[in-house]
Amino acid sequence: MKTNRRCLLMNILSTSVHFCGAIQTLFFSLVLLLIAFLSLSNAYAQEYIQIGLPTGAKYRIGKGILHGGIAYSPDGTRIAVASSIGVWMYNAHTGEELALFTGHTEPVLSVAFSPDGKIVASGAGRKWGWWKEDSEIRLWNADTGEHLATLTRPPEIPKGAEIGQLDVWELAFSPDGKTLASASSDGSVRLWNIETGQYRSILEDGPFVASIAFSLDGKTLVGGAWDYTIQLWDVATGLSYATLEGHMDRVHSVAFSPDGKTLVSGGWDKTVLLWDMDTRSVREVLTGHTSIVMSVAFSPDGKTFASAGLDQKIRLWEADTGKLRATLWKHTGSIDTIAFSPDGAHLASTSYDDETIRLWETDTGEQRTTITGHWRLGPAAFSPDKRTVAIGSEPEAIWLWDVGTDRKLATLAGHTKDVTALVFSPNGSTLASGSRDKTVRLWDVATGKLRVTLEKHADTVTAIAFSPDGKILASSGNTNTLIYLWDPETGTRRSTLNTHTAGISLAFSPDSQSVMAAGGDAQIRLWDVNTGELHTTIDGDRDSIEAVAFSPDGKTIASMNGHGVYLWDANTGRHRTTLWGRTGNYSTLAFSTDGSTVAAPQVGYGVYIWDVHTEQLQTILTGVTSEAAALAFWPDNQNLISADYASILLWDLAPFLTETPWDVNNDGVVNILDLTLVASQFGQKTPDLNGDGIVNILDLTLVAQHLGE
Structure with a gap:
């Protein structure tokens, strides 16, 4: 019905324009804006895209990477899930997104509900130590999401006294809810x-403790350690009073039975052990898992316990006999964590590998609900119209994703190793991909079919770029110093350029006559694409250059290393200025279409936005917990779209920009006078507000969108 309504509007509009000339042209533009808004509203029917957004963001696609933490609320109505962008709260029955608690500056790894259900605790960090800072534990009001407190290093403990909290892998509340225990990657x-x-x-400052659990009376805390032991601590004194030995490899998960008489543990030796806590001895050794046991859990009635791990299976066992009751097998990747619902009727499981949360019926073993959207993204590239994003998602595959409807359009399969680089052709019809399999592949975006495979590289392809006229594709490898120039229509190699450095970034000049490369030797080189002649060499800063880009008018070159963005005169090679900042490690750097603004990733998280003319930092877009892998400005220069390794965000930059380009006559307000001025310049080169090279109805549409500002 909504689609038919839009079609009817378009028919009426086209008739009106035909008969009514210039006046109707303005009306046409305004209604086009209305239709675009309706389309956007309808496309984004999914509520989650506007839950817990960082400041300045309009919407988010993708819910962040799963890191294993999951917990049922005591009343069984909600599930808290740890993700790289915060704590998601889901309806435990339907899987519907209820809320997102944000505030951590690192990915959330662990979650726990207090026994009364009023508080949610979350612990953050980077699980495999990629980006180490002193992480924190936050306490939240479970109903409202209000941040209640942050638990960090006490000020009386000097920084040099201990390693620090680092990654908070596990959290557990005591039965009375007065004490919270945390296990961190520093072994404490x-x-x-x-x-x-x-x-x-x-309680412990030594071997890494991966899992902790309180006894029923709250007097004992147990911890499964990577020195193959299970430690028992007296909570009152903080002293270890017993060590359980029985596993032949690292212990990864522990859980008490509801009556506290039995402990279950699982580990890297692929076994599940049942312990008699009175005698502190092994009661049963259960086998069947074919890989590491990552998680164990007891049902609330104590009659069943579950185990799960890297073999992608959940096993349900009878607690009294140790007999295998059922095997649940729907996950397509390793299982990180499992948790029983308070009534024992359901089980929740999470998988970092297959990016899902699954809810199961424990009586029948049937899977009831699958929660998706927790992507792990690789390299990304936006189509010229910014409506489609290509994502290196699965190890050897590429997703084409519709940004407008939040749905996958196609999966492109063909590479035999990880995808490492992506770029769309200027007309958006072709996608080029580079891979660790040493090939560049060209795909038809409309059909998803592979067009041609380019196979001259001797190592991983890490950089690819199309010329603006679409007639040349450049590619380069990680350690190889050569750049190959290809004809993308035929797949034939046109020429080879030697950069004399490795790990390069590539970009073409706007007129397609020069190709630029920069890399490990901190030099920027420009070649004539027709003759292959090196015509310009710019000596950059001493550090390796991560990314380069031309301004839209071709007069300025931007290069990025870990210290900021350097601006150079493209004609003379003269250094103009440096925009200082802790810029990121990935080859992404973007100019706005009018060249007035440049965006670059902040190391670890965030995006820098600089005014090129004033050389001032306009803002840092924060609230993301993963470094941006792709950046692109919307044609109106007022919006930026970013892709990181967990989600895609559309940002509203208007509040941060110093200029108001829509106020064409500079009278302080966007009004009918600006519309009239733009309409009078149709066919001219200025004021070209969307950067397409000519003043036309699209520029008029942009002005109309900002009337009254």
Whole structure:
């Protein structure tokens, strides 16, 4: 019905324009804006895209990477899930997104509900140590998402006294809800007073403890350690009073039975052990898993316990006999964490590998719900119209994703190793991809079919670029110093250029006559694409250059290293200025279509936005917990779209920009006078507001969108 309504509007509009001339042209533009808005509203029917957005963001696609933490609320109505962008709250029955708690500056790894269900605790960090800072534990109001407290290193403990909290892998509340225990990657298990937020003590500072659990009376805390043991601590004194030995490899998960008489543990030796806590001895050794057991859990009635791991299977066992009751097998990747619902009727499981949360019926073993959207993204590239994003998602595949409807259009399969680079042709009809399999592949975007494979590279292809006229494709490898120039229509190699450096970034000049490369030797080189002659060499800063880009008018070159963005005169090679910042490690750098603004990733997280003319930092877009892998300005220069390794965000830059290009006559307000001025310049080169090279109805549409500002 909505589609038919739009078609009817378009028919009426086309008739009106035909008969009514210039006046109707303005009306046409305004209604086009209305239709675009309706289309956007309808396309984004999914509520999650506007939950918990960072400041300045309009919407988000993708829910962040799953890191294993999952917990049922005590009343069984909600599930808290740890992700790289915050704590998601889901309806435990339908899987519907309810809320997103944000505030951590690192990915969330662990979550826990207090026994009364009023508080959610979350622990952050980067699980495999890629970006180490002192991470934190946050306490949230479970109903409202209000941030109640942050538990960090006490000020009386000097920085040099201990390694620091680092990655908070596991959290557990005591049965009375007054104490929170945390296990971190520095080998420490800490106790926190929930009422005061104060740090009580460290129970262990040695072998890494991957899992912790309180006994029924709250007097004992157990921890499964990577030295193959299970430690028992007296919570009151903080002292270890017993060590359980039985596993032949690292212990990864522990859980008490509801009556506290039995402990179940799982580990890297592929076994599940049942322990008698009275005698502190192994009661049963259960086998069947074919890989590491990542998680174990007891049902609330104590009659069943579950185990899951890297073999992608969940096993349900009878607690009394140790007999295998059922095997649940729907995950397509390793399972990180499992949790029973408070009534024991359901089980939740998470998988970092297959990017899903699955809810199961424990009686029948049937999967009831699958929660998706927790992507792990690789390299990304936006189509020229910014409506489609290509994502290196699965190890050897590429997704084409519709940004407007939040749906996958196609999966492109053909590479035999990880995809490392992506770029669309200027007309958006072709996608080029580079890979660790040493090839460049050209895909038909409309059909998803492979057109041609380019196979001259001797190592991983890390950089590819189309010339603006679409007639040349450039590619280069990780360690190879050569750049290959290809005819994308035929797949034939036109020429080879030697950069004398490796790990390069590529860009073409706007007129397609020069190709630019920069890399490990901190030099920027420009070649004539027709003759292959090196005509310009710019000596950059001493550090390796991660990314380069031409301004839209071709007069300025931007290069990025870890210290900021350097601006150079493209004709003379003279250094103009440096926009200082802790810029990122990935080859992405973007100019706005009018050349007035440049965007670059901030190392670790965030996006820098600089005014090129004033050389001022306009803002840092924060709230993302993964470094941007792709950046692109919308044609109106007021919006930026970014893709990181967990999600895609559309940002509204208007509040941060110093100029108002829509106020064409500079009278302080966007009004009918600006519309009249733009309409009078149709066919001219200025004021070209969308950067397409000519003043036309699209520029008029942009002005109309900002009337009254």
